[in-house]
Amino acid sequence: MIRLATWNVNSVRARLPVVLEWLREARPDIVLLQETKVQDAAFPRDPFADEGYNIALFGQKTYNGVAILSKFPLDDVVCGFPALGEGQEARYIEAFTGGVRVASVYVTNGQAPDSPKYERKRQFFEALRARAQTLLSYGEALILGGDYNVAPTDADVYDPQAWHEKILCSTPERAWLQSLMDLGFTDALASQVLPSGKRPFTWWDYRGNGFPRNAGLRIDHLLLSESARTCLHEVEVQSVWRAQEKTSDHAPVMGVFRRPVS
DNA sequence: ATGGTGGCGATGCCA
Numbered sequence A: 001m002i003r004l005a006t007w008n009v010n011s012v013r014a015r016l017p018v019v020l021e022w023l024r025e026a027r028p029d030i031v032l033l034q035e036t037k038v039q040d041a042a043f044p045r046d047p048f049a050d051e052g053y054n055i056a057l058f059g060q061k062t063y064n065g066v067a068i069l070s071k072f073p074l075d076d077v078v079c080g081f082p083a084l085g086e087g088q089e090a091r092y093i094e095a096f097t098g099g100v101r102v103a104s105v106y107v108t109n110g111q112a113p114d115s116p117k118y119e120r121k122r123q124f125f126e127a128l129r130a131r132a133q134t135l136l137s138y139g140e141a142l143i144l145g146g147d148y149n150v151a152p153t154d155a156d157v158y159d160p161q162a163w164h165e166k167i168l169c170s171t172p173e174r175a176w177l178q179s180l181m182d183l184g185f186t187d188a189l190a191s192q193v194l195p196s197g198k199r200p201f202t203w204w205d206y207r208g209n210g211f212p213r214n215a216g217l218r219i220d221h222l223l224l225s226e227s228a229r230t231c232l233h234e235v236e237v238q239s240v241w242r243a244q245e246k247t248s249d250h251a252p253v254m255g256v257f258r259r260p261v262s
Numbered sequence B: 001a002t003g004g005t006g007g008c009g010a011t012g013c014c015a
Helices: A015-028 A045-050 A116-136 A171-181
Strands: A003-007 A028-033 A055-060 A066-070 A075-079 A092-099 A100-106 A140-147 A219-222 A232-237 A251-256
Touching: A003 A015, A003 A055, A003 A100, A003 A140, A003 A219, A015 A045, A015 A075, A015 A140, A045 A055, A055 A092, A066 A100, A075 A251, A100 A116, A116 A171, A140 A232, A140 A251, A219 A251
Parallel strands: A003 A028, A100 A140
Antiparallel strands: A003 A251, A028 A066, A055 A066, A075 A092, A092 A100, A140 A219, A232 A251
């Protein structure tokens, strides 16, 4: 089995103790990190290397930053999208590792539908879709994991009325994500429906006691190519890690895959 | 209630 997780950690340096505890307990083989918020030279490599991980980085100061940790060698590392040019924000890194091609994705938040950042979110999805189309043509097991900053349906939102056409939930954003899915991806968590009728949330706002009230959204996703989907054994949101002290506002999503993945 | 909490970095910006 291969254990693969995605987690928006909201600063890898501020989160180091809880992330290391999580690594030891959850024992993922491959980790897709988002919002590391650190330049590559200042990334805390040693604690992760000591846990047995190889490391691929696309970092940035203060904002954004993505990384891949893997117990397997990391090959074919690619950072960013050609379409977004030099100096683009650090929001995408991919690698081939353990027989699967993976990417850590941190989609632009967009701020609000009437913000200039909303158009940048659309452009990011456009560039991601183009790259995903190329990767799917390889016919490999492919997993695009990360913080997509889109709740796909109202079942992924604790209060759909309050979030109606708001950022993360607006109709165009859902269409951008769906257009990516329509290339041939399966949303690993989409089939999970709780007794409440909701799907498991992955992000809860720090503000207003979001987690204790379960006022959350499902915006972190594992998107699986067909050959990755056929290997999927189980997947869960590890919300216990959202309950810790000094933790991220996102929970990890862990998928377990039968080998060989490809 | 147009707030609120948190990270970064030293102030507002971003989420």
